[in-house]
Amino acid sequence: MSSKLQKVAYKPVGLALGLGAGAIAGFVFKEIWKLASGDDDAPNATDEDRGWGEILAAAALQGAIFAAVRALVDRGGAVGVRRFTGEWPD
Template sequence: MSAQRAKVEDSGSKAARILYKPWGVVGSILAGLIARQIFQRVATKVVPVDSDDPPKPLESEYRLKEILVTALIQGAIFAVVKALFQRGSARAFQRWTGEWPGD
């Protein structure tokens, strides 16, 4: 009986993962848009630049230190926003369906 139960639970989790995919894609797009806005505001305040855009690696007027600090900030912001969205959307999905989409 426990083998049947495990099989049913596995199929439920597989179905949850499949149903979660579109939900996760939309969440990732939203997270990316939000992270970009946060990054542009934060980076131009941390790394002093003349324009409203943060420095890019191929812009020769910036020192390597400014480029690396900007890249570090960008990576941290994107990782945190992505993690928050993924976790929040997984919890919302669990509340809606009763199943956790991961694992």
């Protein structure tokens, strides 16, 4: 498969994987936040009743979870493409 065709063919796969990763990461973050804080809802940056520490901790945790899940899904997708096509996607 040509490199250009492979990139075009992988775009919808990558997009679907990204959407799925976002949904999974959101669920994982909510569950971890419930366990860590005992609160059902994570704070928003504009939540006046929450302190800076809680807001920054939630943001850092959320960012770390999203990045890790995205990396796992992207890597898994690339491995799947290699198994299917015999070539690593660019």
